[in-house]
Amino acid sequence: MKTKTVLITGTRQVEVKEFDMPEPGYGEAMVKIHTCNICTTDWQLWTGARAGRAKLPTAQGHEMAGEIVALGPGVPADLQIGDHVAFGHEGCGQCYYCKIGKEARCQNRIGRLTLDGQSGSFGMSQYLTVKASRLYKMNPDLPYEEAGYLEPLATAIHGCRRLRIEPGEDLLVIGAGNLGLVNAQVARAFGARVLVSEIQDERVKLAQELGFDTVNPAKEDIVEFTKKWAGEKGMDSVILAVGATKANEQALQVIGLTGKVLFFAAGYPAPELKVDSNTIHYREWELIGTMSAAPEDFMLSAKFLNTGVVKVGKLISYRVPIDEAQRAFELAATPGNYRVALKMW
Ligand SMILES: [Zn+2]
Ligand SMILES: [Zn+2]
Secondary structure: EEEEEEEEEEEOEEEEEEEEEHHHHHHHEEEEEEEOOOOOHHHHHEEEEOOOOOOOOOOOOEEEEEEEEEEEEOOOOOOOOOOOEOOOOOOOOOOOHHHOOOHHHOOOEOOOOEEEEEEEEEOOEEEEEEEEEEEEOOOOOOHHHHOOOOOHHHHHHHHHHHHOOOOEEEEEEOOHHHHHHHHHHHHHHHHOEEEEEEEOOOHHHHHHOOOEEEEEEOOOOHHHHHHHOOOOOOOOEEEOOOOOHHHHHHHHHEEEEEEEEOOOOOOOOOOOOOOHHHHHHHHHOEEEOOOOOOOHHHHHHHHHHHHOOOHHHHHHEEEEEHHHHHHHHHHHHHOOOOEEEOOOO
């Protein structure tokens, strides 16, 4: 099947090229992709901020959704032609991390393709053939660009599981960008009392529309505010949904004894964290990293999207046709915008 695919070819350069997508083999499905949302990882490769993280040209894109148009033999009957699906990651099942049940950290993740000498995840394509086990069924009433949140939402779920959220705990999310507001909704679904910190007024407003209490540390003292909001003990946990030295400082200022901090976001250049180990010892702090997601996270992500527990409709800023991919990347890289959905048709 002929497919148009978006390639990142250089700094601030994209190209739409045509490839031959193979028909599905044993255990595989071909998906007609309707949308692919441009992730921060994608546009930061485009701007050059993540130079070296992928060899150019590269076929990026992992936040896509579409419908099954062909099935190879050996696909279980719960997937049918016409089903709406979104894409998850899948581990190799063979490496050390897969074997110990930490599939999110698989070192040979399945899903990279090489077509006509070009390799990548090929999410920004009109058609994509993948192992059917990577597909998650999505509610057909959910717009495709919202179904495309399966992957980022799964990473937030993975993080909240690593944070071991307790019912009723006081949790601060720093940053009301895309993943800040997704993380905040997951933490709430996991039973936390959630406060969102953000300095841009537009984003503060959106956090409030989603039902969150907010604090703007550019206008208010965040330590004072959190002590009023959560009591003298301070916050029980913090999710850092921005990668910035200042945010790291604030996280350590607001957590109390036995506080937990989840480092959800990367920042470029790499943010610093200044803390001496005695403080971690005496205060029994936990500093937790997280990245990626495992199949159990994708399953819950699909459920949260399909049933409206997590709402992402307001997080789509623009919908741009594939032939205007250059403009789509420019919009995605514009500060203040949420997700930009590439429309493949
Ligand atoms: Zn992503
Ligand atoms: Zn593996």
